[in-house]
Amino acid sequence: MTCPTGKRIFDTRAQARALRKQHPGAPRRAYYCDACHGWHLGRLTRPVKHGVAHNRDAT
Numbered sequence: 001m002t003c004p005t006g007k008r009i010f011d012t013r014a015q016a017r018a019l020r021k022q023h024p025g026a027p028r029r030a031y032y033c034d035a036c037h038g039w040h041l042g043r044l045t046r047p048v049k050h051g052v053a054h055n056r057d058a059t
C-alpha cells in the first residue's frame with residue numbers, strides 16, 4: 001500500500017503511537033489518513049489538507 005503523502009503507514013493507531021514513544025519530544029502525533037486509510041506520524045501534509053483526503057466529503 002502506498003500513500004500520496006509518502007509517509008510511513010501504520011495499520012493501527014496503536015502501532016503509530018508505539019513508534020512515537022521511541023522519539024520522545026519529537027513534534028509528532030498520530031493521525032488517521034483518509035488517502036491511504038492508515039495512520040501516520042506527523043503533521044497533516046498539504047496533499048491531505050487539499051483534496052486527497054477529502055474523499056468522504058465528495059459525495
Ligand SMILES: [Zn+2]
Pocket residue numbers: 003004005009033034035036037038040
Ligand atoms: Zn496516508
